[in-house]
């Protein structure tokens with residue numbers, strides 16, 4: 581169409597344009613099936629994707645997306661089963677005319693070596709798309725090994741995430757499998773009403789920063805029935821996030837389910853509220869449930885419920901850390917993110933370290949309203965009892981709590 585308009589002969593261009601639009605529609609309607617009660621299905625194959633695992637299909641995906649996005653009848657972008665699609669950075673932008681589905685039944689792979697990037701991005705970047713469903717039995721493989729190596733040698737500053745969603749309302753991600761991202765597997769930023777269900781994430785335990793699902797500045801998020809095995813947090817919840825429920829997640833290996841780190845440089849006023857983690861299994865993770873913040877940060881993190889959790893050889897099953905400092909060289913600083921109202925109920929299993937519970941809060945901004953009820957943690961492969969380390973925290977215990985926890989008056 582652009583070529584026709586470029587000829588400049590306006591009397592010719594209009595009919596030609598119409599003709600081209602009609603034929604394009606006829607082509608996509610013919611190539612794409614219409615299913616009863618649902619919108620048009622736009623297969624990436626109809627937009628010249630090769631699906632051979634070798635040809636870069638990013639353009640074909642973007643063109644398919646653009647057509648489906650302009651459709652006002654609730655269209656589906658279809659990635660067919662039995663094929664593998666090689667993608668580079670692929671931008672799937674909204675706003676779209678109506679709810680849209682991306683059905684990923686085929687497999688998607690990233691390039692097998694470092695691909696040219698100068699800034700943060702993702703393999704699949706959804707931007708400003710409302711009422712989006714991403715579903716399917718396909719796998720998205722980030723082939724991250726060369727990136728991890730490059731990062732570990734301090735040669736790569738930026739690494740691409742696998743799938744990112746930014747600025748969205750109404751998102752459902754179901755059934756897909758994410759593997760070996762160069763960086764985080766799924767990120768959700770500035771989104772509202774998000775459901776992630778039956779998603780699998782798999783990456784080696786020593787792959788750097790390969791969080792399963794990370795979110796920030798988002799609200800009303802539900803993550804259920806997911807299997808996450810990675811090199812970093814299974815789920816991480818960052819500043820500006822409220823009303824998150826994480827339930828029925830198998831986590832491990834990995835670093836656990838984390839809130840934070842909060843209050844780092846560049847965060848003016850941290851806020852995280854109403855986070856529930858329930859009915860989860862942690863296997864061989866670094867922490868179980870954790871709230872971490874930097875010294876000197878500002879803002880608040882409150883109303884947490886961690887309940888019905890099963891820990892197996894988790895280093896620190898219960899962990900609050902107001903002195904987060906991964907490089908271990910942070911000077912003591914005044915102030916901090918105020919952590920209040922965190923309840924830990926029905927948490928059982930084993931720790932791999934003796935100090936299974938760590939609640940380490942600062943003198944200037946102590947933690948308040950910590951509540952432990954029916955906690956039973958034993959030290960894996962040891963007969964000696966587990967211990968708790970409590971610093972500058974106010975709270976209470978009820979029922980049986982093992983290890984023994986004593987809150988002193990502040």
Ligand SMILES: *[C@@H]1O[C@H](CO)[C@@H](O)[C@H](O)[C@H]1NC(C)=O
Pocket residue numbers: 675676677678679710711750
């Ligand atoms: C998304 O869904 C909401 C709620 O049903 C609706 O108000 C809105 O118009 C929809 N937007 C699009 C682009 O489909």
Ligand SMILES: *[C@@H]1O[C@H](CO)[C@@H](O)[C@H](O)[C@H]1NC(C)=O
Pocket residue numbers: 716717718755756757778
């Ligand atoms: C979960 O996802 C997997 C992989 O796509 C699929 O095989 C399985 O049927 C799904 N389970 C449910 C309960 O939908």
Ligand SMILES: *[C@@H]1O[C@H](CO)[C@@H](O)[C@H](O)[C@H]1NC(C)=O
Pocket residue numbers: 800801802823824825856
């Ligand atoms: C989270 O669970 C709480 C308590 O059951 C419920 O009120 C809230 O609506 C849930 N939020 C989401 C996003 O699922």
Ligand SMILES: *[C@@H]1O[C@H](CO)[C@@H](O)[C@H](O)[C@H]1NC(C)=O
Pocket residue numbers: 861863890891892
């Ligand atoms: C807790 O995890 C262990 C190890 O994976 C498992 O054997 C056990 O059945 C789990 N318990 C519950 C109540 O899920």
Ligand SMILES: *[C@@H]1O[C@H](CO)[C@@H](O)[C@H](O)[C@H]1NC(C)=O
Pocket residue numbers: 893931932960961
């Ligand atoms: C506990 O012992 C078992 C069996 O020897 C071993 O596989 C496991 O790694 C040990 N766990 C810890 C935390 O030491």
